[in-house]
Amino acid sequence: MSLIELKGLCKTYYIGGKIPVYALRDVSLTIEPGEFVAIMGPSGSGKSTLLAVLGLLDRPDCGEYKILGKEVSRLSERETSRLRNHLLGFVFQAFNLLPRLDIVTNTMLPFVYDDGVTEANRQAAKELLTRVGLGDRLRHRPNELSGGQQQRVALARALANKPLVIMADEPTGNLDSKSAQEIINLFKEINQQGKTIIMVTHEPNLANEASRRITLSDGRIVGDERLRATAAGTVNMPALKPRNFNLFSLSRLLDYFREAYLSLLTNKLRSFLSILGVVIGVGAVIAMLAIGTGAQRQVEKSLSALGTNLLSVRTSFRQGGISLGSDSVTRFNLEDLKALQQLDGVKYVVPYVQGRGQAVYANRNWSTSINGTSVDYQYVRDAIPTQGRFFTRSEEHLRAKVAVLGKQVADQLFPDTDPLNKWIKINRVNFQVVGVLPEKGGSGFMNPDDQIFVPLSTAMHRLLGRDYINNFDVQAESADYLTGLADEIGPLLVKLHRLPAAQADGFDVRNMADIQKAAAETVQTFSFLLGAIAAVSLLVGGIGIMNIMLVMVMERTHEIGLRKALGAEDRDILTQFLVEAVLICVLGGSIGVGIGGIISFSIGAVAGWSVVITLESVLLAFVFSVVVGVVFGLWPARRAARLLPIEALRYE
Ligand code: ADP
Numbered sequence: 001m002s003l004i005e006l007k008g009l010c011k012t013y014y015i016g017g018k019i020p021v022y023a024l025r026d027v028s029l030t031i032e033p034g035e036f037v038a039i040m041g042p043s044g045s046g047k048s049t050l051l052a053v054l055g056l057l058d059r060p061d062c063g064e065y066k067i068l069g070k071e072v073s074r075l076s077e078r079e080t081s082r083l084r085n086h087l088l089g090f091v092f093q094a095f096n097l098l099p100r101l102d103i104v105t106n107t108m109l110p111f112v113y114d115d116g117v118t119e120a121n122r123q124a125a126k127e128l129l130t131r132v133g134l135g136d137r138l139r140h141r142p143n144e145l146s147g148g149q150q151q152r153v154a155l156a157r158a159l160a161n162k163p164l165v166i167m168a169d170e171p172t173g174n175l176d177s178k179s180a181q182e183i184i185n186l187f188k189e190i191n192q193q194g195k196t197i198i199m200v201t202h203e204p205n206l207a208n209e210a211s212r213r214i215t216l217s218d219g220r221i222v223g224d225e226r227l228r229a230t231a232a233g234t235v236n237m238p239a240l241k242p243r244n245f246n247l248f249s250l251s252r253l254l255d256y257f258r259e260a261y262l263s264l265l266t267n268k269l270r271s272f273l274s275i276l277g278v279v280i281g282v283g284a285v286i287a288m289l290a291i292g293t294g295a296q297r298q299v300e301k302s303l304s305a306l307g308t309n310l311l312s313v314r315t316s317f318r319q320g321g322i323s324l325g326s327d328s329v330t331r332f333n334l335e336d337l338k339a340l341q342q343l344d345g346v347k348y349v350v351p352y353v354q355g356r357g358q359a360v361y362a363n364r365n366w367s368t369s370i371n372g373t374s375v376d377y378q379y380v381r382d383a384i385p386t387q388g389r390f391f392t393r394s395e396e397h398l399r400a401k402v403a404v405l406g407k408q409v410a411d412q413l414f415p416d417t418d419p420l421n422k423w424i425k426i427n428r429v430n431f432q433v434v435g436v437l438p439e440k441g442g443s444g445f446m447n448p449d450d451q452i453f454v455p456l457s458t459a460m461h462r463l464l465g466r467d468y469i470n471n472f473d474v475q476a477e478s479a480d481y482l483t484g485l486a487d488e489i490g491p492l493l494v495k496l497h498r499l500p501a502a503q504a505d506g507f508d509v510r511n512m513a514d515i516q517k518a519a520a521e522t523v524q525t526f527s528f529l530l531g532a533i534a535a536v537s538l539l540v541g542g543i544g545i546m547n548i549m550l551v552m553v554m555e556r557t558h559e560i561g562l563r564k565a566l567g568a569e570d571r572d573i574l575t576q577f578l579v580e581a582v583l584i585c586v587l588g589g590s591i592g593v594g595i596g597g598i599i600s601f602s603i604g605a606v607a608g609w610s611v612v613i614t615l616e617s618v619l620l621a622f623v624f625s626v627v628v629g630v631v632f633g634l635w636p637a638r639r640a641a642r643l644l645p646i647e648a649l650r651y652e
Contacts, residue, residue, distance in 0.1 A: 002068075004165070007063055008062065008064065009028070009062070010061050024049050025218070026220065037199065037213075038210035039198065042202070049219075050200075057565055082242075083240070086163065088165055089160070089166045090565045090566070091158050092154065095154045099141060102141050103129060104139075108122060108125045109160075116249070121160075128156040128159055132156050155190075157566070165196045166195055187209075188209060196235075212226050263552075263580060274548040278538075278589060281534075281588075281625065285620070292523075292526065308479075309482060311475075311482065314470075340489065345478075345480075346481075347475045352372065353470050356370065361413040372454055373459075375391065385437055387420060387435060388435030390404055399457045399462055406449040406451040426463060486509050494506065552636070553577065553640040560648045581632065586626060
């Protein structure tokens with residue numbers, strides 16, 4: 001059976017999509033095993049096109065192409081790749097070696113697209129390189145070798161998977177005449193050992209070394225001469241077992257990662273820039289989430305300090321629609337307190353008088369807010385002292401000069417002594433410290449930790465000189481009473497103060513839960529906003545990756561063509577580029593997490609915000625960056641994978 005059989009093969013190109021160029025016209029040809037065929041003809045006569053069709057790098061428009069009786073020109077992409085890998089070996093004019101790999105690894109490339117590289121393959125590659133005369137240069141990279149030597153590597157690579165046919169397109173075109181002769185001699189030697197060779201050349205003296213010379217002109221065969229006899233060999237179709245493409249085999253994945261890593265190394269600046277894009281994106285996500293979460297936690301904490309089922313009762317500076325000066329505002333008094341306590345469903349009413357004061361202990365002093373309140377404060381606001389005790393009802397009656405300190409005040413005045421039972425001065429009046437409140441966590445105005453609590457009566461008459469109460473907390477017995485109480489309190493106060501009905505808005509009764517909800521919602525919005533900003537920066541990073549990937553694909557189109565010629569399938573190319581994108585993102589993601597952490601804590605330290613980096617946010621940012629890599633890498637990778645091998649190889 002003939003090794004190769006072509007019948008009525010044709011291939012037409014259309015220039016600008018319209019003007020036809022008949023590159024091959026009705027080409028019929030048989031090639032027997034063991035032949036050394038030279039294809040000659042003037043430039044543009046269709047030699048390369050014929051070789052591309054023979055090499056399954058291009059598809060003919062019409063006609064038949066059989067290898068050992070099997071029609072091969074209309075197989076699927078995978079079957080075609082399989083045949084290229086197993087039956088054909090290519091030698092190109094431009095050598096097409098991968099510069100970043102040593103020559104042994106270059107020679108082993110066909111194995112990569114078979115069942116993966118093994119130690120036996122490595123040995124075979126070394127033997128082949130020794131056979132072409134490079135046994136002493138195994139560790140070299142292609143650019144450390146002369147043109148002739150590079151072409152020998154290419155020949156070794158073509159022989160690696162023991163193909164039936166070697167296809168060579170102007171293999172000596174880039175060589176000086178001495179190296180050219182050496183390569184031709186190697187071809188002849190290989191041919192004498194039984195390998196079929198098909199070589200395109202335009203040099204008559206090289207063509208004369210072949211056993212058969214076919215001449216093309218204008219896409220037709222115009223000459224076919226036998227120059228010398230060849231030993232008639234027989235070859236059989238090798239068993240083409242389906243390829244074991246297990247992406248998740250560790251060794252294959254490692255191979256992909258090593259390739260990707262090498263390719264990142266070869267283009268350091270570009271890799272650095274694309275990684276930087278992800279670093280900024282992920283860093284921003286981490287920092288934004290840390291600030292957002294920190295703010296949320298802070299608000300939650302200070303809100304939880306507010307207590308439950310609470311109504312806040314204040315006087316308003318607007319009464320009857322008119323703004324009032326502070327003198328004419330209605331003031332609360334002890335009668336109001338009693339009246340409120342009598343309402344149905346009320347558990348506690350806590351009064352407050354507030355003012356600023358200077359607290360002094362030994363040589364330390366601290367300006368803070370002074371609160372006169374009742375014993376019930378500790379229950380309503382969940383503020384049972386952690387050290388000492390709260391003041392008692394009898395102390396309240398006696399206007400005792402006892403003080404309970406917020407945590408921060410205690411820390412400021414007593415950095416290294418126990419505050420209990422010590423005497424401090426508040427606005428020059430002596431007070432004994434009886435307790436320290438638990439830390440509530442808060443900041444700014446009304447920070448519960450930065451306050452001193454004294455009995456209401458003491459504050460009013462001994463400290464602040466007030467005859468009125470600023471505001472009340474009313475705690476209901478259960479949530480069911482809240483709405484009713486909120487509606488009742490305003491009118492009750494209006495009545496108590498004998499105000500005209502028009503001034504019913506003179507009191508401000510608010511459900512703390514509503515305030516809490518509003519605050520929580522604000523913080524949530526704020527966090528979402530931060531998250532959105534971060535997502536946008538990741539998106540921009542992703543587009544950066546896509547951009548870089550597209551450039552990479554374009555730059556490496558030639559390499560893609562070569563890999564396909566050696567038997568790479570679309571999914572190999574796709575995986576390779578995806579792995580590269582993912583590697584960029586994983587690297588960028590890891591660095592970004594670190595930098596994001598540093599940024600968050602620096603911002604936190606400088607601005608005095610609390611920042612919280614949660615495991616979730618790290619995972620989210622990381623997963624998101626990998627997803628960005630896959631999503632934005634996918635399109636360029638698919639574009640790369642879908643190229644016809646011949647188009648990719650011709651791409652400059
Ligand atoms: P040779 O190898 O003998 O120089 P080719 O096989 O490269 O010739 O080309 C044969 C003809 O087909 C030429 O006229 C060439 O211009 C045309 N041709 C080859 N490739 C393309 C292409 N991709 N698009 C359009 N025309 C092409």
